């Protein structure tokens with residue numbers, strides 16, 4: 001029930017809904033550059049992500065009341081007693097706060113432990129994905145971005161595995177893109 005995201009909301013300026021955290025979600029607020037790095041490092045599925053361009057911040061929605069021990073620098077967990085101004089579900093573009101990854105049925109929350117690990121990677125506090133699993137984000141082709149070719153070795157994909165969701169905020173990766181690579185591993189083909 002994505003409608004529950006706005007549970008307890010009151011209308012606010014700019015068509016936003018001032019919504020209490022700690023009810024159906026907690027939020028983790030990050031500077032957007034750090035958030036983009038973290039987004040690419042989340043190993044599992046991503047839930048809804050809010051972008052607030054004026055303050056250059058991103059908000060990841062995570063399960064409610066799971067952030068009490070959140071302790072990472074440059075990031076703030078918002079739970080009971082906090083409020084976040086949420087845009088309506090259909091607002092996926094600037095200007096103003098918008099859904100970078102929209103809330104979808106059954107896909108509202110990013111797992112808190114996975115986001116915590118991803119922010120640690122983004123902060124350089126733990127190693128990221130292995131080198132051989134890291135796409136060259138600056139050099140991807142349209143075929144790679146659209147999932148026709150492997151994001152790692154550029155071979156046409158026959159069997160594919162999900163490599164992750166990536167976003168650099170520029171070029172072909174202006175918006176979050178799921179990238180795919182050879183299953184089980186890249187290697188000599190045929």
Ligand SMILES: [Zn+2]
Nearest residue numbers: 150153182186
């Ligand atoms: Zn490959």
